[in-house]
Amino acid sequence: MKLVCTTICILLLLPNSASFVEEKDICLEEKIFSEISATKDKLLTVNANIGNRHVMYWEHVVNGYYVKNDSILLQMVGGKIVEYRKNWVENIKTPPIKEIKINDDYYWKMPVIFPDKRSCCWGFYSFYKNLSFPIACWEVRLKDGRTLLYDMEGNIIGEGIPAPTIKGYSLSGYNSPDSPDPWIGFRKSADKWFKKWCNSTISISLPSPGEISLNVRDPEVKFFYEIAHGDSYYFQADRAGSFYSSMMASMDMANRPPMWFAFIGSCHGMTETGPGTFSYAFRKGELNYTVTVGYDHMEECRGWVYALQWQEYMFEKMDEGFTIKDAFLLATSYYPTISPAVKFVGDPNMTVYPPPKLKIYKDYCILGNLDVGEICNTSVRIWNLGSSHLKWMAKEDLPWLEVIPRNGSIEGGGWEDIMIMINTTGLANGNYNGTIHLLSNGGNRTFTVYFSVESKKVPKVEIVKPKRGIYMWDAIKLPFFVPVIIGVVEVEAEVITDGLGIDRVDxxxxxxxxxxxxxxxxxxxxEECLGLISKHVIKVIAYDINGNSGECKEMVWKIL
Structure with a gap:
């Protein structure tokens, strides 16, 4: 395989870049169009006006396989090219495509090939075990937001970072054979509001403990509601003798973040809230960015008759933007007879639209060995795990490192890629690392780039004087097949290097x-006189700051 990476440096590569296309550079544009036309196995997938730019985007498709991370991007304004980028791996060998069966619901699936490690899109994709590149497989986007990679035999071999989603889960438990679920109105009330706050919801009557566990373990379930017989340590699930316990909740919560909001609607659900209880398990013992609300000795409370109205009013105020605690207090003040039997524990500033939270899934990148004068880039994906806008900015103070863009805003549950560009021009041999500080209203993070510089290019040296001809006292007088020097001459050399400084010329x-x-x-x-007439060799050696050297020789005749 052969990797082709083309970036036209005089083009506007990214916003705020100082590079631009000269309007008169017709030859360059013709070269770009010719290169695109000559590129094989391309599929035009975008051809549209986006803002003030006309954007054309080709993907690389070989024998039905989409080549990951391969693309051609062309942007034009007013008929002039303002950006052109090409990443292309040539000479890819592809195996036959085998159709596979996917048991889960999915949005789309497509055969893809990963030609090398770089094609894993900066860590977005990962494989469960070490596989040799190129890797041919199926990429499947499931309706639960996951991206899975299947081999041609239908086995899952890897995955992508899941798309963020927010889910709500509500349940009503078992009462009696004559009235198995008398609380269906309470559960449907909760599900109605969860539908406004979540991407998807599950609302179920009389679930089994196993089904409850399955949903509690799901890290995308941020809102939980239960109403059933029970206390702070267990509640009755789908039948007599079938219980879901706080110990089970603790185990189910072990590998996920705390619930944003959990309503514990058993009569004694919030009587105890310390370690070992439902309240503690759903909060994972935290009091920030998590809330539990529920009943305390509700069976004794005269206000139970207003419990559904109290719940509706609280949810309504939560939806209006009040903090959950303020909504809880407003509802309780509106239905005061229920006040002895309801309790709030958690973050007093929490809302159903949680504050922004900045997240990056990988905080470093190793670029390996780079040559002097090489321009390399990588990217980092910033996620907003909250539901309100995340405002962020990037800071770095290294002359060879640039972040594009340097700031932005991300909607709740969304993400944005930022590009990190490394320019090794002028850098000496050695190991380097650069840290980008990501600052936001949802927390701060750092991302570090590691690389080493190992110069592989030597200076190019040319003796420009004396050249072929007869020189008399430093002035060329006649052409001749070799340099002939009479008297004094000034030897002059021209040195060309790829951006690296010259230490000396000998x-x-x-x-x-x-x-x-x-x-x-x-x-x-x-100026020295070496005899009446003699043959000599002029040699010039140029050394760059890394110690690399290039030389040039010229045989001359010297008189006097």
Whole structure:
């Protein structure tokens, strides 16, 4: 396989870049169009006006496989190219595609091939075990937000970072054979509001303990509601003798964040709220960014008759933007007879639209060995795990590191990719790391890039004087097939390097050092007399700041 990465440096690569396309550079645009036209196995998937730009985007499709991370991007304004990027792996060998059966509901599936590690989109995809690239598989986006990778035999071999979703789960438990679920109105009331606050909800009557566990374990279930016979340590589920316990809740909550909101509607559901209770389990012992509300000795309370109205009023105020605690207090003040039997524990500032929370799933990137003068980029995806807007900004103070964009705003549950560009021009050999500080109203994070610089290019040296001809006292007089020098001459060298500084340029006559020059133009005045007529070799060696060297030689005749 051969990787082709094309970035036209004089183009506007990203907003706020100082590069631009000269209007008269017709030849460059023709070269770009020719390159696109000559590229094989491309599929145009976007051809539309976005803002003031006309955007064309091609994906790489080989024998039915979409090549991950391969694309061509072309943007034009007023008929002029303002951005052109191409990432393309050539000569990909693909196995036959085998159709597989997916048992879960899904939005789409497509055969894809990962040609190398870079094609994993900066850590978005991961494989469950070490596999040799290229990897051919099916990519499937399930309706629960997960992205799974299947091999051609139908086995799951990897996954992508799941799309964030918020779920609500409400249940009503078992009462008696004559009236198995008398609290259906309470549960439907909760589900009605959960539907406003969540991407999806499940509302069920008489669930089994196993089914309850399955939903409590789901980290996307942020809202929980139960109303059933029980206390702070258990409640009755689908039949007599079938219970869901606070110990089960603690185990189900072990590998997930706390619930945003949990309503514990058993008569003694919130009588106890310390370790070992439902309240403690759903909060995971936390008092920030989590709330539990519920009943305390409700069977003794005259206000039970107003419990459904109290619940509706509280949910209504929560939906209006009040904190959950304020909504709880407003509802309780509106139906005061219920006040002895309801309780609130948790974050007094929590709302049903939780505050923004910044999250990155990987806080570093290793770029490996880079050459001097190389421009490399990577990206980091910022997630907002809250439901209100996340405002963020990036800070870094290294001249060779640039973050684009430097700030932004992300809606609840959304994400944004930022690009980190590394320019090794002028860097000496060695190991480097650069840290980007991500600051936001939902917390701060850092992302560090590691790489090393190992110069592989040597300076190019050319002796521009003397050249072929006869020189008399530093002036060329006649053309000749070799340089002939009469008297004094100024030896001059031209040095070309790829952005790396020159440490010095040494001038030699017959391998004997005569002069070292540290500043351009690089010159040395050859004044010594070496006899009436003699043959000599001028040699010039240029050293860059990493110690790499290039040289040039010229045989001359010298008279006097």
């Amino acid at each position: 001038f030699f006559i017959d391998d004997k050092l005569k002069f070292s020059d540290k500043e351009p133009p690089y010159k040395w005045r050859w």
